[in-house]
Amino acid sequence: MTIVTLLSRNVNLSQLSKLQPYIYGQNVRFFASPAKFIEHKPLEKLRNIGISAHIDSGKTTLTERILYYTGRISEMHEVKGKDNIGATMDSMELERQRGITIQSAATYTLWKDHNINIIDTPGHVDFTVEVERALRVLDGAILVLCAVGGVQSQTLTVNRQMKRYNVPCLAFINKLDRMGANPERVLQQVRSKLHHNAAFIQLPIGLESNTKGIVDIIAQKAIYFEGNFGEIVKEGEIPKNMNAEVNKRRQELIEHLSNADDTFGELYLNDAKITEKDIMDAIRRSCIKRKFTPVLVGTALKNKGVQPLLDAVINFLPNPGEVKNYALRENSDGESIKILLDSTRNDKNPFVGLAFKLEAGKFGQLIYFRCYQGMLKKSENLYNTRTRKKVRAQKLVRLHANQMEDVTEVYAGDIFAIFGIDCASGDTFVRDSKLDLSMESIYVPDSVVSMSVQTKHSKDRDNFAKGISRFTKEDPTLRFHYDTDNKESIISGMGELHLEIYAQRLEREYNCPVILGKPKVSFRETLTEPCEFDYLHKKQSGGAGQYARVIGIIEPLPPTKNTIIEFSDETVGTNVPKQFVPGVERGFRAMCEKGFLSGHKLAGIKFRLLDGMHHCVDSSEFAFFFAAQGAVKDVFEAGTWRVLEPIMMVEIVGPQEFQGSILGQLTKRKGIINFTEVVDEWFTIIAEVPLNEMFGYSAELRSSTQGKGEFTMEYVRYSPCLPEVQEQLVRQYQESLGIVIEKTQKSKN
Known part of the structure; x- marks a missing residue:
């Protein structure tokens, strides 16, 4: 057995802690300089x-x-x-x-040359x-x-x-x-x-x-x-x-x-x-x-x-050089042709690079690149093949975690970064504007968890907007939108930890504490059978009055159209002058913004205006606006209404041993199984589940499959919810109205 020590290179053992050499066989390598x-x-x-x-x-x-x-x-x-x-x-x-x-972190090092x-x-x-x-x-x-x-x-x-x-x-x-x-x-x-x-x-x-x-x-x-x-x-x-x-x-x-x-x-x-x-x-x-x-x-x-x-x-x-990398080029027929890229490390081939990650650094936006072909020098111009915009590579750096070292040129096979370029993750860059190539983009999985988000203090809204704009650009799996139905901001991601981390980063990096909560489901209210209306709006209080009468029918749309509302003017003659019809439509659509049953939007109904009456002096578009609103109120009291809920198509993949427990969970969540398949000891289940029942499912699936199960879901349609769910929604809405009334009475007293 051969024992190799530092003494073979006349280095005192006491220097080990200071010099930290690496010894392999007969070689002693001390730390190399960045160069x-x-x-x-x-x-x-x-x-x-x-x-x-x-x-x-x-x-x-x-x-x-x-x-x-x-x-x-x-x-x-x-x-x-x-x-x-x-x-x-x-x-x-x-x-x-x-x-x-x-976050993934890049570095580079040297081993055996x-x-x-x-x-x-x-x-x-x-x-x-x-x-x-x-x-x-x-x-x-x-x-x-x-x-x-x-x-x-x-x-x-x-x-x-x-x-x-x-x-x-x-x-x-x-x-x-x-x-x-x-x-x-x-x-x-x-x-x-x-x-x-x-x-x-x-x-x-x-x-x-x-x-x-x-x-x-x-x-x-x-x-x-x-x-x-x-x-x-x-x-x-x-x-x-x-x-x-x-x-x-x-x-x-x-x-x-x-x-x-x-x-x-x-x-x-x-x-x-x-x-x-x-x-x-x-x-x-x-x-x-x-x-x-x-x-x-x-x-x-x-x-x-x-x-x-x-x-x-x-x-x-x-x-x-031993890996085949391809770029895509569209031909005259619109089909993509694969072009094999040359990995030779020289400047004879035109430059092709892929921006695979964006990150906001101390000195501006940092874009991580991989050079697939050719060579790029500092201060050269580049073209984004997606946006057709020309940009300049002002500064090229090699990365070591959060430290950077300047380089003057990069070759095929190198991983590097550029400052200050506006682009998206997955964009292809070339040096020759005539080179119409694009690399295959990065697969981005769909978000699976959504939560409502709001700032703790209203003064932080500007910082919140800056932070969310940056994070959604850096991380394509983080999505943000404003839900107009429920008047709340929704943030979506890959899991609860994912969203929690970004909430903490907003507080640390932008001094903007936020509150995360369970988002509301966008329920809808619809009519079950046609209901006629005949409403007269008359108001006289000195001066010009208001007079409008509308006659017609509100009827349900077929299930394929239960997410929209329609208005139809079927009047004949001059009982309702045509200049007042837009007022009727606006009044109807305004009432559809908030239902009377659970406070959600009305959908899946059609307003048919058949006849009416007007006054030559007191009628106006404004009067017909109020008449349409009164007609919808009458129909609400006289008609039969029900609540619709969004149904999601859920696809679950996991080990076969957990299939029974997953099926039990879906049944408990009122899911309907459409398809099951087992391939290579892995099962796939496709089911339709109400969105309201899917909250917390991500954590439940992981815990019941030892973290091995995954699921994706997408919206399919709206469908009538169960009677007990409807009762609960109606009760909650009535209670909220009662609280409002109580508060109003207290303020009056």
């Missing part, structure tokens, strides 16, 4: 990777270790550390307080758009799995996102030091739940508190991590009690690889001698094609297994 990191490498020396996983699997801790061992930072800090500093990538104050990642761009993404499903846009621009990913929790709900979501963008990945089983760690069980879940052709390329030496190191199955050697921070890596012989297990796992790896890679399969079938290089090459080829997932192990918190993971990123994940 070293900014240096442009050839395409094969570049990697763009993301770190994705379920909540609290150790993504940010792993990124912190990667930055430390590669010399990017000189000190490590914990996500929920006692020093109140927090991890480098959690630069937002809220992230450090809560110990969670809210390779430039690695890293994006650390959130784990919470509420911030899933951050993962979407990161995976859209990355060439590879590290899927972090907890050795105890295994494949969890967000792991499944992240896996679907990787599949959507065809991103190759490595699996890293983290937290071997936790009680109950079982990497073997996690591997089985990766195969059964994620349907990956996966196998160990490393094995742990000990588990839980006995975690000592790892065994490299390919090179057949043991690796130990020593020193105060795991920075000293030693190689040695495999423990004798693990030889049988290592041989078994190596054979398993070879078999899985032979199924994924034809070249390697031929070697295996011909009983040829399989070398370490053969296995490495086969893993790389099959991993890039997403036919095989190598599984690595370690514990980031205890500083074990991170350096070999970095080696695997370089050895197995693709460089930008």
Whole structure:
């Protein structure tokens, strides 16, 4: 066993805490200057990777270790550390307080002469758009799995996102030091739940508190991590009690690889001698094609297994030139044609870049870019292919969490940022205005939770408008609108945590405290059968009077039109002069704004004006306006009315084992099941459920499916609500009117 120490480079051990070198084999690397990191490498020396996983699997801790061992930072800090500093990538104050990642953060570092761009993404499903846009621009990913929790709900979501963008990945089983760690069980879940052709390329030496190191199955050697921070890596012989297990796992790896890679399969079938290089090459080829997932192990918190993971990123994940990226161009027939982009790092090809994230920084709006083709220099002009507007790239920066470093030029494969450009997330930019190309946009999931929002103090309305405008632009899953029916502002997002975080950010960043509450449902009132009216409006109080008579019928519209109101002038002759008919229509529409049953809008009715009477002096449009209002009041008293409620089409996806409980929940919420299907142990249920019954369902679904269930809903139609719901609405409305009357009487007294 070879022990490598700092003394081999004449460095005193006492200097370790100050210099923080990283030692691997016989090499000692001290921290490189920023200029070293900014240096442009050839395409094969570049990697763009993301770190994705379920909540609290150790993504940010792993990124912190990667930055430390590669010399990017000189000190490590914990996500929920006692020093109140927090991890480098959690630069937002809220992230450090809560110990969670809210925004994806980008950085870049250097490892074994390779430039690695890293994006650390959130784990919470509420911030899933951050993962979407990161995976859209990355060439590879590290899927972090907890050795105890295994494949969890967000792991499944992240896996679907990787599949959507065809991103190759490595699996890293983290937290071997936790009680109950079982990497073997996690591997089985990766195969059964994620349907990956996966196998160990490393094995742990000990588990839980006995975690000592790892065994490299390919090179057949043991690796130990020593020193105060795991920075000293030693190689040695495999423990004798693990030889049988290592041989078994190596054979398993070879078999899985032979199924994924034809070249390697031929070697295996011909009983040829399989070398370490053969296995490495086969893993790389099959991993890039997403036919095989190598599984690595370690514990980031205890500083074990991170350096070999970095080696695997370089050895197995693709460089930008090995990934096919396409842009779309419309032909004369309006069809989109795919154009293959050239990733060569030179200025011969025209520049094509994608803006994948917007963020308001200290110096204005910051736009994150990925360069897919060509080169861009500082101060050059760009064209937005969506808006056709010309913009100028005044300042190019490379990002390290919330820190920035200026660069003068960027090439294909680089991830960078530009200040002060007005655009939307997913816009394509080119340098040549004649180049009519657009990159495939980012998938944005629909919002699932809505809440009413209002400022605590009326003086904060300007700040509220500024904050909401910025947040909705940065985060496409956050939506805001004003509900004219219920006279309240509605904010929609991916979950209650999502909306709560933005409420806190409004208070912290814009000094605008807000109140979140359950929004009101937009009920409607309609007539069940036709009802005739004959109303005379007459008023004489000195001077010119008011006189108008309207005769007609109000009738219900068919169910397909139960959300609208119609007015029909069917008068013949001059009993109602045509110049007064608009007054009748305005009076009718004004009365439809608020019903008498529950205070909601009237809908699904038609006002047919058949006849009437006027006075040559006292009649006016104003008089007929009041006559129409009186007619609607009469019909309300004489006719039969009912309340309509919005019905939503709800689609639920989850593991088959929870299907029974989900069906029970939907029945309890007065849902009607339209369709059920089970594919690959996952069920899909489509049901129609009243919107009023859907509040709180997001939390209930997650708790009853161990966080693995997801749902989307969209409006379908309005339908009569149940008698008990109608009674409750009428009672609440009458009580509110009683309170108003009571208050009015008190004020008079």
